[in-house]
Amino acid sequence: MAQILKYVIGKDYRPLTVLEAKGGNTFTPDYDKENWVQARQYEDSLRQVFVEITNEDGSAYDLTGANVLFEGILPDNEHKILDNSHVVFYEDPTTGKFRFDMPAQAFSVAGQYKQAFFRVMKNYRNIATLEFKFEVLADMVVTGMVARDYISPLEEFFNVIKDEQIKDSAELKKIVDDKIAEITDLMTTLNQTNSATLSELNSAKTAVEALQDKIEQNGLFTQGEARSVAIVKKNSVADMVSDENLIEKCIVQTSGYYKPGDGGDALYYISSAVPSNSHYESLKNGLYAKLLNNDKVNIKQLGATEDVDNDISQIINDNTQFYDLYVPSGNFYAKNTIKLTNSLIGIADGRRPTSKVISQLDKGKLIDGTNLNNNSKIYGLTFAAKNENETVSVTLNSYKNLSIENIGIENLSNIGLRVNDTIGISRAIYISGVTVFGNFEKATNSVAMQIDKAYDSRIENLELMGCQIGARLTDTFIYGTNWHVWCGSLFGQDTTWQDETKIFRFKNSQLYGSQIYTDSAHDHFYFEDKWSSANITNLISMNDPNAVSALTVSNLVSGLNERQLSVSGGKLFIDSKFTNFSSGKFSNVSINLRISLDDYVNRINSLGYDSVITTDNFDANYLVKIPTVTDKQAALVARLTKKPWTSTHFTIHNLNESSFEINASWDGKRLIISKKSVGPNSLTLFYKINDNTIDIFSLSPANTAWVVSADSTYNSALIAINPQQMTTDISSVTEIPEQQYSVEGSSLSFRLDNQSPAFIMYNDNVGLIRFDGSKMIVTNIVGNLSGLSFQADSTHRSFRVNASAPGVLKIIN
Incomplete structure (x- = not known):
């Protein structure tokens, strides 16, 4: 006779023991008489149990797709029964009824089972744990059956698989723990990923932790569950794409893009939906592998290689809207314009970053930053030009807080770096650490840097070299710090190309600069209009003798209006080419001659310039130390050029509180000179008229230090240098009269x-x-x-x- 067991699946609560069952699975008032099984020891005629499962509302529980196991602990509390091989549905499984054939081993030990229940599994989930009372009556007559664990043939098959893969649950737990640690490390590495990627990694981590809980509870571990959380390793993207066994929600780690170690190693998340706003690979099985990224994506993870036939412009343009892109060290080639949306970042290593983009263009722009997003930057890259009109070009139509930092531009033929502000934005862009190398072919009209509008922008730490125009400023005012601009010919071989060189070219623009170093050009400051100006703190200007051999002349200031340069502090190194100076305002500027004073004075007088390298309208300040002299010798302290209608006012004083104000003028024929003594002067000043100069001498003790300061000159009167330490006999000079x-x-x-x-x-x-x-x-x-x-x-x-x-x-x- 078969016993019938009835169970109700509660909505919110299911009992786990017989005592708890009275509060949940209540079928009849006589529950203990309903759900029980009793048989004689060694009896094998009562092996069949009928089970009926209903829902709480009385409807049948659908057993379609379910697997039922009988599990129990024998009365000896030592042996167990695990059987899922004796189930036979005698009706439609949707009725919730089945028949179960008990194995003979279930009756091997007399007494009451410590626990007996049916486990119903559906979709890898434990749907219900159903307890019942199971008693085995002693048989004193028949003996011989030895109690042992009973595992059905199917379970034995599963265990064989399990044993082959993982020897015991401890080892399995260790593997899962290792996976959790691996994912945790990955999440730490990717702690700046976007929210979607973090969600995906968290999902995988949660799945691993759930699997760990299951193992700790001696639950089953299916291969599908293992694949859904494991990090699958592949040699390349092609290997990942061709693997048709990859399933949704697993993570794939590639060792390279094309092959292991090529720099394109990455993590991918497998999904059934087409990923949005990210790079992905389409798999052969119809799924998609989404690239997991941190703050930026290496272009090698997108397929870029250092191959002249591999066009990185297409790779960058396809992905710049998704990520900040990283260019590793190496040479990469661009056949078309790179149109940036987000940042492009390389390795800022030295004057020429080792992350290099080599142009294959012959016109247009290599880097187009017109559509850059807010707070984007171009950083740590070298761009090798090839005849394009503009190498790095940023067009602004609104304030975006953009920056260009630590970049190099080389082989320049046209414009290296251009910022074109179409509407005029205050503090439009920040530029720092830009190095531009011109072209060995001495490209005509090459411009290292051009700024149009971009008002109030900060530009610092520049090195602009080897172009005909160093910096061209148009319709703007710029704040600049630490600029070195050299317009010589790269590797020498200077030609008349040099006569068109200009360090700065201004058109309706102002430069407010500090630490500005102008080097080797026909015109150091060139003003196209009367509205432009340059206001410089600490200017160093000079010519490289090896770079200006073909120059006819070198002008510090030229153009429409020479009174537009104002300098406070600095030094001018004057060679035989450097003649035309300025009628602007200069203070605390020292002048160092690289030729003899006499040769220089003779040259500037022979050229007939109205404004020469002297203190024309600027404050010269220099120190003269008197050499060893005798009582009848006077030492030179200042020298004036004899140019028509020259006039000057300057002071000389020393630590002995001797101080004089000198007024002098030369109309071409007659010198008018006088002094005004200030303080207790015991010293005497003299003058001497030479062919081209007027020398001022002092009769003072040896090693007396005189400070010479000019505050008003006209037509290049006072040469603000430390004159040659020369003396003359007192009988050959005339004392300067007291002012009257x-x-x-x-x-x-x-x-x-x-x-x-x-x-x-x-x-x-x-x-x-x-x-x-x-x-x-x-x-x-x-x-x-x-x-x-x-x-x-x-x-x-x-x-x-x-x-x-x-x-x-x-x-x-």
């Missing part, structure tokens, strides 16, 4: 310091005059000076007094 202003007539020119009073006499009238910075204040002392009027020049240092009628005019100050 006196004339018999109606007009007198004089000098007067601001706020410093002086006496003025006009015939028998005496007064006190003082200039307060804007007007002359006259105080009558004797008589009345109302018949006098005063004029001041633009410097407010030189004045003229005019009398209503001729008389004797004197100024005493």
Whole structure:
């Protein structure tokens, strides 16, 4: 007779033991009499049990696709039964009924089972654990059956597979633990991945942890579950694409893109849906492998190689909208314009980064940054040009906080780096660490850097070399720091090409720069219009003798208006080519001659320049140390050029508080010179007129240090250098007279310091005059000076007094 067992699957709670069953699986008030099995020891006629499973609402539980196991612990609490081979459905499985044939080994030990239940498995899930009472009555007559574990043939087959793959559960647990650690390490490495990738990795990690829990509970571990969480290793992308056994949600790790070790190794996540906003590979089995990335993607993971036939422009253009792209060290070739959306990043190693993009273009742009996203950058790359119009070009139409840093451009034929701001944006771009090398062929009209508009942008740490134009600024104002611009010919071999070189070319632009180094050019500062200017703190200007051999002349400033250069601090190194200077404003600038002083003075006078390398309208400041002299020798402290209508005012003073103000003018025929002694002067100044110069000498002890400062000159009067340490016999020089202003007539020119009073006499009238910075204040002392009027020049240092009628005019100050 077969026993019938009935069970109800509760919605929220299912009992795990017989005692708990009374609270859940209640079929009849006499539950213990319903769900029980009793048989005699060694009896094999009662081996069949009928089981009926219903849902809580009374409907049949659908057993379609389910597998049922009988599991139990024999009364000896030692042996176990595990059987899934005796199930026979005698009705439609949708009715929830089945018949189970018990194995003979189930009746080998007398007593009550420690636990007996049917386990229903469906879709790899444990649907229900169903307990019942199982008693085996003792048979004292029949003996001989030995109790042992009973495992059905099918389970034995599964165990053989399990034993072959993993010797025991401890080893399996170790493998899973290793996988968890591997994924954890990967997640640490990819801690900056996008949210979608993190979600995918977390999903895989969760699956591994669930598998670990299952093993700890002595649950089963299926091959499908193992494949869904394992990191599958492949040699290449091609191997991954061709593997038709890859399933959804697994992770694949390749050792390279084309072959192991080629730099294209990557992680991929397998999905059934086409990945969005990312690079992916289509698999032969219809699934997709999505590239898992961190903050940037190596272009070798996208198929780039250092092969001249491998066009990285297509690879970059297909993926730049998804990621910041990384270019490793090596030479990569571009046959078309690279149109960037996100950052392009290489290895910033030295003056020429080793991540190199080599142009195969003959026109257009190599790098087009028109569509760069906010906060993007071009960083750590060398670009080898090939006749394209613009090598690195960024067009701005809105503020995007872009930066170009640590890049090199070489073999330049046209424009190296260009920023074209179409609407004019304040602080449009940040540029730092750019090195441009021109072309050995001396490309005509080559421009290292061109900035159009891009107002108030910061540009620092530049090295622009070997182009006809170093920096061309148009319709903009720029802040620059630490620029070295050299317009010589690369590797020498200078030609007349050099006569077209310009360090800076300005058009409606201003440069506010510090630490600017201009080197070797026909024009160091060239202004195309009267609105442009350059204001430089610490300027160093010079010519490389090996790079300017073919130059006819080198101008510090040229163009439409030479008064547009203002310099505070720096040094000018003057060679035989460097002649035309500036009528701009200079202060604390020293001049070092690379030729003899006499040769230089003779040359600039023979050229007839109106503005030469002297202190024309700038503050020169230099130190002269008097050499060893005798009592009858005077030492040179300053030298003036004899040019028509020269005038100057300068001071010389020393630590002995001897100080003099010198005023001198030369009209081409006559020298007018005087001194104003300030302080307790015991020293004497002399002058000497030479063919091309006027020398100022001091009769002072040896090693006396004189500081020479010029604050107003006209037509290149004072040469602001440390003159040759020369002496002359005192009998050959003339003492400079003390300053005095006196004339018999109606007009007198004089000098007067601001706020410093002086006496003025006009015939028998005496007064006190003082200039307060804007007007002359006259105080009558004797008589009345109302018949006098005063004029001041633009410097407010030189004045003229005019009398209503001729008389004797004197100024005493």
